[in-house]
Amino acid sequence: MSEALIRIDNLTLAYDRHPAVHHLSGHLQEGSLTAIAGPNGAGKSTLLKALMGEIRPAEGAIHHRLTRHDFGYLPQAAEINRRFPITVLDTVVLGAWRRVGAFGSIGKAERMKAGEALATVGLEGFERRAIGSLSAGQFQRVLFARLLLQDARVILLDEPFTAIDARTTRDLIDLVAQWHGAGRTVIAVLHDLDQVRQHFPQTLLIARELIGWGPTEEVLTPANLLSMRTMAERFDEDADVCRPDGHPGRRAA
Numbered sequence: 001m002s003e004a005l006i007r008i009d010n011l012t013l014a015y016d017r018h019p020a021v022h023h024l025s026g027h028l029q030e031g032s033l034t035a036i037a038g039p040n041g042a043g044k045s046t047l048l049k050a051l052m053g054e055i056r057p058a059e060g061a062i063h064h065r066l067t068r069h070d071f072g073y074l075p076q077a078a079e080i081n082r083r084f085p086i087t088v089l090d091t092v093v094l095g096a097w098r099r100v101g102a103f104g105s106i107g108k109a110e111r112m113k114a115g116e117a118l119a120t121v122g123l124e125g126f127e128r129r130a131i132g133s134l135s136a137g138q139f140q141r142v143l144f145a146r147l148l149l150q151d152a153r154v155i156l157l158d159e160p161f162t163a164i165d166a167r168t169t170r171d172l173i174d175l176v177a178q179w180h181g182a183g184r185t186v187i188a189v190l191h192d193l194d195q196v197r198q199h200f201p202q203t204l205l206i207a208r209e210l211i212g213w214g215p216t217e218e219v220l221t222p223a224n225l226l227s228m229r230t231m232a233e234r235f236d237e238d239a240d241v242c243r244p245d246g247h248p249g250r251r252a253a
């Protein structure tokens with residue numbers, strides 16, 4: 001078997017020492033297409049941010065030889081400020097900045113590529129519109145066009161199809177399949193388990209602790225889904241990170 005692209009070793013992620021992800025281990029192969037599923041507050045977004053290096057492990061480690069520029073990231077819609085006065089084309093062009101670097105110059109070629117990416121996502125003619133004037137689905141298409149321009153080796157998508165209509169979802173899932181076909185590594189946080197079963201060969205099921213990670217049909221079993229719900233009911237927002245021996249640490253006063 002080929003060497004893993006990303007290896008996660010006994011990873012604990014915490015905010016102010018309250019763990020959002022506990023003792024997670026596993027690996028991602030290059031070219032894999034993986035869904036991260038789990039209840040609200042399970043640590044899914046936190047894990048994506050840690051993969052990119054935005055959150056440092058409280059314990060354990062994430063091993064890879066990638067840089068921040070190798071990651072394309074689509075945040076949850078709620079994290080994006082759409083009031084920023086910027087056009088659709090310039091938003092897509094931002095995808096190229098990561099590639100050319102902060103001191104590189106964005107030329108005509110990049111702007112043309114941005115126009116092509118917009119056409120690919122079905123938004124030809126939208127170039128000069130302000131992003132604030134778009135529908136949620138149109139804006140999500142713009143963000144996918146930006147990812148196309150970014151041309152990243154690893155693509156991280158946080159709830160990419162939430163509040164998006166069926167047609168847009170289908171088009172964007174097709175893009176994900178194309179990335180996968182082209183050998184990109186794609187990881188998407190998803191809540192719709194039917195979508196996961198249909199389109200994602202690998203699943204990481206998490207409820208702060210790992211429940212299952214592997215082929216989707218082996219992970220999304222009734223037993224695992226029951227464990228997930230039981231663990232979610234017991235989420236303890238005041239838990240402290242474990243001691244190095246793996247036993248629960250002191251609880252916050």
Ligand SMILES: Nc1ncnc2c1ncn2[C@@H]1O[C@H](COP(=O)(O)OP(=O)(O)OP(=O)(O)O)[C@@H](O)[C@H]1O
Binds near residue numbers: 015044
């Ligand atoms: N910036 C932060 N500061 C403090 N706690 C945070 C922060 N971000 C997330 N958390 C907490 O970490 C835990 C995991 O949150 P996270 O957003 O990773 O979960 P999630 O699985 O992505 O949830 P959802 O499905 O609701 O988006 C939650 O208890 C959350 O309140």
